[in-house]
Amino acid sequence: MVARPTRKKMYRSMQGRMIDIEKLRGANESTRAVGNMKVNARGDVLGQSGKIVTPKAEVIKQYYEQPKGKVSEASARTVQTPAPQPQAKAVETKAIETKVAEPKKVATPKVATPKVATPKVATPKAETKKTVAPKKGIDEALDGLE
Secondary structure, three states, X not given: XXXXXXXXXXEEOOOOOEEEHHHHHHHOOOOEOOOOOOEEOOOOEEOOOOOEXXXXXXXXXXXXXXXOOOOOOOOOOOOOOXXXXXXXXXXXXXXXXXXXXXXXXXXXXXXXXXXXXXXXXXXOOOOOXXXXXXXXXXXXXXXXXX
C-alpha cells in the first residue's frame, strides 16, 4: 500500500488571504494557551515560569490508564509542597478540669412508616395420607381387568 503525502489544509481568510493552518499550529506550539488551564498549544502542562511540568504524552497515558468514569485523585498540575515553616516553641500548659454540661436530649417526632404487604410464599407441606374408599360396583369389576 502506498502512503499518500498529507494534504496541506489551506483556508481562505475573510480578506482573501490563503492561510496554512498546519504551519501556523507548528509555529505556535510552545506558546502558552489563553485561558485558565495552564497548558501550551500542544497540550503540555506548564508550571508558573512557563516550563513544561508534564508532557502531553504523559497526560494522555494517565487518562487512558484510569478506569472510565473514575476521577483521578491528583490534579493534572503537580502540587508544589510549601516550604517548611519554623515551628514555634512548645509551651507547657496545665490542664484545667472543667465540668461540661451534657447536652439535653431532645425528643424527635416519630414518623409513621407505611406498612407494605409482603407476598406469602407457599411452603411445601408434608404429604398427608388419604384414606381410599372401597371401590363399589363397576369400578370393582374393572379393577382386575387390564
